[in-house]
Amino acid sequence: MPTPAKLLLRERLVLGADRFVDVVIWQVPAPLRGSLHRYKYRLAFVVNEVCVLRFDNEPGKGDHFHIGEREEFYQFVSLDQLAEDFWAAVGRWEVV
Numbered sequence: 001m002p003t004p005a006k007l008l009l010r011e012r013l014v015l016g017a018d019r020f021v022d023v024v025i026w027q028v029p030a031p032l033r034g035s036l037h038r039y040k041y042r043l044a045f046v047v048n049e050v051c052v053l054r055f056d057n058e059p060g061k062g063d064h065f066h067i068g069e070r071e072e073f074y075q076f077v078s079l080d081q082l083a084e085d086f087w088a089a090v091g092r093w094e095v096v
Helices: 079-095
Strands: 006-016 019-027 039-047 050-058 062-067 070-073
Antiparallel strands (some): 019 039, 039 050
């Protein structure tokens, strides 16, 4: 029987009346196709019920991020670096 995925973090952080961050991180038994690590993650920044920024990975696509409709490759280094990069991107978005 394969080892099940383990939920490491699931939280929603309300940043204001119209915005929040949703974070979900799983440790998976083997890397997803396209990734070199054992994490499945989604970090999303939502404003006025629209996801304006998201870092995630999925089988076949690997690690990437979305800014609005644009999707780009993301170089995953560690969970700590992922969090740092995500919050930096949220900060840049908030300034615009």
